[in-house]
Amino acid sequence: MKYLQLICIEGTTGTPEAAAAMRDNVGPWVQETVARRINIVGKPLDDPASAKTVRVRNGETIVSDGPFADSKEFIGGLDLLDCANLDEAIEVAAKHPVSWFHAIELRPFPDGLEIPAIASEDLRYLLQVFADEVPKPPEVEDAIRREGEQWREAAGDALVFGNGLQPRETATTVRVRDGQVLLTDGPFIETKEFLAGVCLLNCQTEQEAIELAARFPLARHHMVEVRRFVDL
Amino acid sequence: MSLDAEQAVQAAFRDEWGRIVATLIRRTGDWDLAEDCAQEAFAQALASWRRDGVPRNPGAWLTTVAGNRALDRLRRGARGTALLEQIAHDPLRAHDQDDDEEEPDVIDDDRLRLIFTCCHPALSLEARVALTLRTLAGLTTAEIARAFLVPEPTMAKRLVRAKAKIAAAAIPYRVPPPELLPERTPGVLAVLYLLFNEGYAASSGDALIRRSLCxxxxxxxxxxxxxxxxxxxADALLALMLLQHSRRDARLDANGDLITLEEQDRRRWHCDEIAEAEALLTGADPPGDAVPSGPYRLQAEIAACHVRSPTDWARIRDLYGRLERITASPVVALNRAVAVAMAGDLDGAVALLRELAQRGELAGYHLLPATHADLLRRRGDAAAAVAQYRRAVELAPSEAERRFLRRRIAELEA
Known part of the structure; x- marks a missing residue:
């Protein structure tokens, strides 16, 4: 089963203790998960303040500065994991130092999804696609699906990987406190509109990423958040 | 003859439901299919057994029928072919047809797999309890909904959602490996204790369903x-449940009102269950201060003190003190205050209660003023006691408890 591991930062990033733990333990975590063929690819994200939120309304593209959810909590990075089952994903998440100080959200992808090898250098921008649970008329759903396929073709090589996630009720949030693994049924941030899918882009400029976000069919109904990946 | 068949189906339901569902889930990976086929097998049993008599081995009969139903459905379904292929290569697969004599170990493993999967910590606690009752105990959605006082569609949605998460997030259907057992077993015990308490608490719900939960x-x-x-x-939790359950016939009077432990007719306690619990506790090492005892062990030791005569209140007080240190629970602190009073220090107990009330964690909990009232009554302070009883009446969740408290007020005012 493939999982999206979201690095969830709660409040401030920077106690010296947390910083030291991250510095000392993220490297060995990556080594171990790569050696076990669990870690497909992963990368940290730039400061959420640099995010752009893209909506398209009445044919007009509206780009606003900052993340869509205005909260102290934010996503600081992500990994794509290939695990035998949820227990293995939890075991791996509980070894990641972020779960000791903040939290990790595990979201399953649809069963049977194949993910080809991805080079970390190819990850430059992330599109986070948001949706809500309100069902749309079937013709709208069909149009979104059709346009999604067209979008995929038009994006070409700029799209490294893109896929929808299983519903948010299937999320599990992992925290480790006092050596105990604490699990929560559900996502890290509860908002009306929630993360429904991710696209990893290899485009050169933010402008290109914003244009791709604006052409994404769900941008007309909800929103797409553009984030920049950074090198470790 | 037909009465025998009905009784046999009922008996088999209690003994076999969870086992059949557990085995079918392992073989097919499909929770709904497993439940539906088990349901159909029991329906068919009622008709067949009336007509042909009860088979020599009802469990094997039911397992075979349910298994065949599942195979039929899979053959018809789109997904079936691949699954059938997989089942054909399943080394744990049962021998075909009537002689379904799986190794007892495999059967037990199936039920244990089911318990651990239903109680997986990535599911919410309420979903774990509902799933355990539905798949392991065979309660209907309507019965579970009634036991937990939620509308049936809400409970149905909860069950669907839990099963959907197990499938979509790939929660494994297995007994956790040994290194995970210490982490996972307490979660299973917590679900079973919650289940028991839901049945034991007289707060609400259908009395028959409550007893069956216990x-x-x-x-x-x-x-x-x-x-x-x-x-x-797990031993301690069984002892604790047995001790509490042993008093079921003495806890309520003819009107369904609560009878305090002191006033209960001890002849109506189930002595065999008490003896079994005592044996479980004496078999284990005595709880020493040096050895950290688990919360169920301490609670079971306390429950055991309550069934012995005379009651050793000093020991109960000390056990509550240790339980409070582990759990930091205000309810445990409340109980410790009662034990302090019963061990002879009424003033000390009243002081503990005042402190507890100031902490505010038990605001709205009727047993805080009820306990306070009881201590004041014992100290001979009738007016203050009545005032506290009145506050307790306002907060009490059930009519039986309100009647009990009003009776106390009437006694004091007489």
């Missing part, structure tokens, strides 16, 4: 103990 919890903890022999907290 019996189910006891049955499941017995099963768990058989399957996990080296789990002292």
């Amino acid at each position: 019996e189910e919890a006891i049955r499941l903890i017995r099963l768990l103990r058989r399957l996990l022999p080296d789990a002292p907290e």
